[in-house]
Amino acid sequence: MDNFTCSLALSSAIVALVYVTSKFLTWIWIRPKKLEIFLRQQGFHGNSYKLFHGDSADIKGATREAMSKPINFSNDIFPRASPVYHKAVQKYGEKCFVWFGPRPAVVISDPELFREIMSKNYVFQKPHSLPVKRLIARGLVSLEADKWSKHRKLINPAFHVDKLKHLVPSFYLSCGEMLSKWDEIMGNEGCGEVDVWPHLHTMTSDVISRTAFGSSYEEGRKISHLQSEQAMCSVGADRSVNIPGYRFLPTKVNMKVKQNRKEIESLVLGIINKRMKATESGEDHHDLLGLLLQSNSKEMKQGNEFGMSINEVIEECKIFYFAGHETTATLLVWTMILLSNHDDWQGRARDEVLQAFGRGKPDYKQLNNLKIVTMILHEVLRLYPPAAMLSRCIQKEITVGEKVRLPAGVELMFPVIMLHQDPRIWGDDAKEFKPERFGDGVSKAGAREEQAAYFPFGWGPRICIGQNFAMLEAKMAIAMILQRYSFRLSPSYSHAPRVVITLQPEHGARLILTKLER
Template sequence: MMITSEISSLIKVSVGLVLCFVVLKWLWKLLDGFWITPKRLEKCLKRQGLIGNSYKFLVGDLKENSKLRDQAKNKPLPFTHDYFSRIQPLLHKLLQTSEKSCYTWMGPVPTVLITEHELIRDVFTRMNLFKKPKLNYLVEILFSGLVRYEGEKWAKHRKIVNPAFHMEKLKFMLPAFQTSISEELEKWEGLVTKTGSTEIDVWPSLLSITADGISRAAFGSSFQDGRKIFDLITEQKEIVMSNIKYSFIPGWKYMPTKANRRLESIHKEIQDLLNGIIGRRKKAMEEGEPAKDDVLGILLESNFREAKLMKTQNVGGKKQYALSFPEMVEECKLFYNAGQETTAVLLVWTMILLGKHQDWQAQAREEVLATFGKNKPDFDGLNNRLKIVTMILYEVLRLYPPVGATSRRLYDRETKLGDLTVPPGVVLSVSILHAHLDPKVWGDDAKEFNPERFSQGIAKATKGTNAYLPFGWGPRICIGQNFALLEAKMALAMILQCFSFELSPSYIHAPTSLTALTPQHGAHLILQRI
């Protein structure tokens, strides 16, 4: 009995020691991640002359940044294209005192601002070193799939998804775009017919056009289900952005808050809708039905080809694989999130700027009418004959890129980037907006609207540099840029065929940035039928 009691006591002591070790290890990991490592990185950055706030435990600069953003949103802004102080007030404040660069804290992670286009090119091209940051769990809800992957998995997904965005495939999607645009323009005509002219906030309309266009182009006859997905993603985005400030609290995502419960419910609804759409189409193709000329059909066809390839060969001894069903769902969701907003943002700023610059609007309309008359725009005309429209869109993308900055993170080893020594764990915020407004490249009128600068193409306008980055740069350049530009040209051409427009006196110039650069108070224009 004594021996049994001693063994029992020994077991209890051992279990207790193991539990203590586990708890201590967990506490040390938290201490290291939320204090020791951030303070070590802070010292490294300050030694190199970078300016930034001292690290605040757990929250970093989130509280101050949120406060400054709220203040900036409430301040009036003249009609200027120099709006960085409004969308990034903390960075703007730090840059006033920094001769080199600056850094901010996204929770416990230091983020260094990179503004020089030579360094930006270096970051984008060295993709195996400077990688996409592991996303905050809330942001990951919105952006998964291709945009998140690295290495071999990224290469495989890119190869399979890429055929859906070839120009020869995109021309088959024009009828889908035309239908969506025509339906919305009929509503505008109904409003204008009553009074001869009318004021309308075109931002919700452009969101509707691109949502329906993507739904039809992506899912063909299932576009109504696609539209439901868009509405759910919009709600999801609003919840994510309003709760992002809590996401750095350990264990927050497991708390049964109202927001977390709704996000889980939305996720299930989206998954169910996509599972149904993709499942039905996949089954039909397996039964011999030819692939349709929409994004989903092309994606499935590309995936089937890759699946056949994996059965017949190994490359370098590595197993070939196709997209799994859940991966297919994620790619469709990403297409919705990234594609719809990008095109809508491009269109809204284009209409705002053409409403302000009537001379360029007149030139664009003259070109459209000379090319198509009152007929529906065709692929060849859109792709090859709209020089002035293309110049305008390029200039809008320069002044109002859909995303003003993107980020990369160094994980593996200390690395030189220009004069900066970057320690592992640091995030680099690549400022696309700074590159687009660099007077050394664009001249003294860099902050002015001047489409003429693109009259001889992008390479000539940028003087051979890489200072034009609306869709990124390097191997990971946005796969959907042709899709976005073609849809934007189609919509703008059809609008110019039917309407003239100018800025309303009620228009308030207020660029704001959540997931993309949008007009905070909408885009109020006065439309007149021509």
């Protein structure tokens, strides 16, 4: 190699090194400091940026402290469920930000700004989730722009109100199996202590197996278990700095997540293949998978670009499994916990159920006419929303509201619990369980109707597609439980709400169940 070639190679190496160093310094220091200056000029406050780590030490400390012990029974759960944002708001006020490594997250607690941002889904998109979280599922909830619109169009028919009424028998069957297990636990005594959380979790997973895939819980149990493991793996990732390339390292968590993903996809693909063969042989299925495949096939036959690949169908099925049962399970467990602490509302709900259909099988129309049960479910969703925090990101500098300017590169965090329990909107009793707020419907629930802040299923075009499914299933389950049991908190119950993707009771839900005379 001559001197010229050596010099050229050395110069190229130096240029490449300078470029990489420049990009690294911009990512790790220059850009975060520019964002910090911009945010402070807009009146936002937070800790000064710390090289690479940001607020990671404070985040870990706040989380460790909050999770160290249960709390007294109270609906003031924001400090424990979202300790990082609670401490930031306490220290710096509502216009604050938190550092996740070199990335600042701005807290948005104004419901009007929330509605504006959520309504512009093409402008304010979901943040790119961490690689570990993307392995849970990459379906509708993680897609953006035209890709999201395509999938939403294909999936919508499966969640149409007219289709949901056909799922009521599956709700009834799954809930009936759970109650039969409780009967066995009660035995001849007719009374006993049960941790209802795992039973509700199993029941809602069973519902998804039947309504989404037409299979029994036994066939879907493995998928449900693996998806729950994936969720637990993602919790630690949420609280750590996202190091580029870290997902490729053979760590215990990374290997577990990848192994689970392969197994889940293999199981789901098996179900899909069996269904497609059955459809080809003339069988007609009205479950969610069948409706999705029908919708997709129709688009493909018309030559449209909206058809989904088999891998995309798999991802949507994974979302069915995770979101479909986690959301309803958490709604049901907090409903039972709160009704255990409010005998008056439990009695009123039971009276309504028995008056509507006695000890018989509830039907679709009767379930939708349960006003008191519906009020209770909405109040539970207000106090204990399944998604305690929603987020969006900004691709370019933009002004929201009348004068709030936000720079590209920041993440927007919406503390749903904080919005749902804001006394300025809901009144001085905002943290109290008062279902009568929803006596005249959701739109008139707040103390100040013009600033209603009720977002348990999100808002705008991306509002949860399965909200009607979840509410109908919850009504069926609560109605059937009230028909057969009264329940109260066990002395061993520990009140410890925590976020594992959804808002869950960390130590379960130990209740005293008493079988009612038939």
